[in-house]
Amino acid sequence: MVSISRPWIETVDVLVVGGGPAGAAAAIHAAHRGFSVLLVDAARFPRDKTCGDGLTPRAMHQLRLLGFGPEIAGGYRSRGLKLHGFGGDVTAPWPNSAFGSEGSAMRRTRLDGLLFDTARATEGVTAWVNSPAVDVSIRAGRAESVTLSTPDGERVVRCSAVLVADGVRSTFGKLLGRVWHRGEVYGIAARAYCSTPFSDEEWIHSHLELRDQAGVAQPGYGWIFPLADGHVNIGCGALSTTARPAKVNTKKLLSHYAGLQRDEWRLGPVTDVAGALLPMGGAVSGVAGPNWMLIGDAAACVNPLNGEGIDYGLETARLAVDLINPRRDLTVVWPRVLRENYGEAFLLARTAARLLTYPRLLPMVGPFGFRGPQAGPLMRATARLMGNLVTDEDRDVVARAWRLATGGLYRFRGADAVLWS
Template sequence: MPAPTRTDVLVVGAGPAGSAAATWAARHGLDVVLADAATFPRDKTCGDGLTPRAIGELDRLGLTDWVRAHTVNQGLRAHGFGQRLELRWPQVEGLPDWGSAVPRTELDDHLRTHALKAGAVGVEDARAVDARVEGGRVRAVTFRGAEGTFEIEAERVVVADGVRSPLGKVLGREWHRDTVYAVAGRSYIDSTMSNDPWISSHLELRGEEGQILSGYGWVFPLGDGSVNLGAGTLATAKRPADIAIKPLMQVYADTIRDDFGLSGELRMGASALLPMGGAVSNVAGPNWALIGDAAACINPLNGEGIDYGLETGRLVADMLLAGDDLQTAWPALLTDHYGEAFSVARRLAGLFSNPKLLTALGPIGMRSDLLMTLALRWMGNLVTDDDRDRAARVWRWAGRRSVGLDSRPPFS
């Protein structure tokens, strides 16, 4: 069928953020077009992990039973500096106490299908290449497809086209690399630990010469005889990453092969550059907004972005229904929800981008169950707005003071 020529809401990008936005907007009774450059199912570079916060958003969408049909994990097994700790997902008001891992090829396809069932109209193989803008308002988006270019006019536009956000760039999005960012890669490999009830993270990541690196490796069981194995390193403009990710993943796999019963070769290796912690400006205009990865809504401490994508998709749909001026309301909402946490998280991650500091502090942290439990909660984005316990109060206190020190706060 030909693509619609106009719609109430045009969502560009059908990953978790875009599909969530399309689902909620369609449920609100709006006409929605969900466009993507790919043909589904398609792959996406990702660790595939679903934290309890992501599970909570999937539950809101009515997908809990579907997720539970996949692997279920109970927490994090942390390795490093001669220690191994098993840390259960904490009990947090309003969130489940379990996680999962679903390959993005399957997850994104299912979320998109869920949006179409809710009433959104899907357009595939359509790459957004330009926008018709009048007075700051996007009147139409130009797409390039197999049969040439075409336009879709829209009252509102949601930009969910990923970390590179080509449409965001057209609209003035700018990524600031003075704060910490990540270079990460993932692969798949067969493993006897595919049904392990723990996700694993190695906080002592070493390179080919045995040198400690500012990053970590992960193994996420998928329950199908394989695991998602990946590695990521932290960098800033002052300390740029100078590491080949795919060879690093091979070194990491060789190091842990026996412990995790790995067999065969790494496959489907892919890497990505991740802007994190709201390190972008120009995230909205009068009738358009960036969400998810496009708005750098990625946790600076662990590279997690699926939960933020699902959340921002729901939140922007609510704002579309309310008819707010997105240019002021959307950055204010992002700042209110994530600003303080992103500020302190990227400040901490920036410190850990220094391998010498990581070498000094890593063993101290790994010897303390309390510190690592707190780290799991903070790194996993497991502090909700309603939490009033000591860990939440400390996190918010640190966030407020961190924002006060920022020369460029998140989303500015």
């Protein structure tokens, strides 16, 4: 008789594919709701991810909701942004808001490891590493089981709900039908680390006038995030579309940018250079089925104005878990929740980012933002928008202008301009 080896079968309430901030947060929230959770990741922690490493006050708020306190980033806090460019400099403190007024920064190797380990230690959560999701059994749109390639062989997981948090490429999301619409604006970025004696600087520095070696202004910005560990995260990002692709090598641009900042920051050699493509502003479709949802970067929940995604990853994890119910079909519900929470803001941000891909626009309007009496208020408002710090409860002039602009554009272009579906 021939013995036939069969995959082991596991049964859980919620399978979370991807163990980054969104996935780990989803596992913790789901366990707190009483679900049995299996959290899986294709890699082993600690592992790196291309990121600016910044934590906005909005992200810090979500971390507090997960139970984290002052220990995040060793207690390091950032006070806001210092914006540079076009002959001027503007200081923009984080505003007092519902999210608090303190940001931070923490290497993704540390942040992701902390969140994953916390999820793994949470009662009700089982966590596997080196276990990519390689196949899915679907019936009537419903994910009935998922096949994992583990170090011990293939395992089939039967689950009531699947949360997909496997990042910007979303390999598993593609198996479920996720499509990235590259006609919308997307980001290309590179980041590195440099040693510096100024790593405890309390301000994030952003250079909104980003020029290449030939002196040509690029549709993007450079950043320096102090990490309070003897290093800074330094990087640059550019905006692109299929119609107007960014004609820049971001790694070469990063090297040039670091050279320009070297004397002021007394930077050491550039190390650990990494790059990425970033779908932004909800520019994906196929984000939900009857019992599955894409969250965080996998759902292109990335701010088109600055590439920030950690706060959205943590938020969408909580929002998605709140919807899990065996009697609820998520196919329409999840895209609607995304549109309600982010649709208008992302539509305006995508539109503004698309305008910035026109080569002549930024050199023309940039000086207005940094020179003259309007520069300070204007750039502080810009920093607030870039930090995702306008809420529905805010009543000031910036919030009113934001709502007026987003509402008007949303009505003009229609809900179909937001691509989640």
